[in-house]
Amino acid sequence: QQQVKQSPQSLIVQKGGISIINCAYENTAFDYFPWYQQFPGKGPALLIAIRPDVSEKKEGRFTISFNKSAKQFSLHIMDSQPGDSATYFCAASNTADSWGKLQFGAGTQVVVTP
C-alpha cells in the first residue's frame, strides 16, 4: 500500500508555463517532505524539502506548498524550462525514525516543450 499518493503520472507543459505536481499522505507521523528530481540514467537528487511547521517554501523557481490539515503538499515549477524535463518524486518520512526511511510517491514525468 503506497503511503504517499502522487499525481499526475505525467505532465506536458510549454516553456515558461507552470508545472504543478500534487502529493497526499495518510500517516500523520510524517514530518519531513522532500522532493527529488531524477534525470534519465541518473540517481534522484534532492530538489527542495519542507517541514509541516511552514505552509510554503520557495527556492528559485521551485515552490512547495503544504496543507497540514488536508495532508497534502505540492510542487510548483514556475517559468518551466526544457532543462526541467525529468521525473519528480515526492517523498515523506518520520524524523523520529532513526533509520531515515523515505516513502516515495509513484513519480511524475514532466516534459517541457520548447
Added chain:
Amino acid sequence: DTEVTQTPKHLVMGMTNKKSLKCEQHMGHRAMYWYKQKAKKPPELMFVYSYEKLSINESVPSRFSPECPNSSLLNLHLHALQPEDSALYLCASSPSGGANYGYTFGSGTRLTVV
C-alpha cells in the same frame, strides 16, 4: 567531495554468475542505503546500514547480500539472480540515520540479468 560513486555503471550477468556492486562516499556520512528502481517506478528500499551495521533488511531475497567494510564503502554481492532482478540499483548516504538530513544518491548501476 559531495558525491556518492557507484561502480560499475552497467552490468550484464548470467543467472549463475556472482558479481558485486560497489558504492563509495567520502562525505563522512554514517548511514548508507541500497535501493532498487525499476523503470518508471520510485526507488524501493532494500537495506540500511547505520554506523557500519545492518539496520534494516526490507525482506530482500538472500541472493542479494550487502556488506559494509568501513564507513566509506558499501557493497552489494549478487548471486543466482533472476531476470526480474534487472533494475537500476542505487546507493545513497546521509549524515546520520535520518532522512531529514538529506540523502545523496549515486548515479546507480544498471543491472541486466540474462
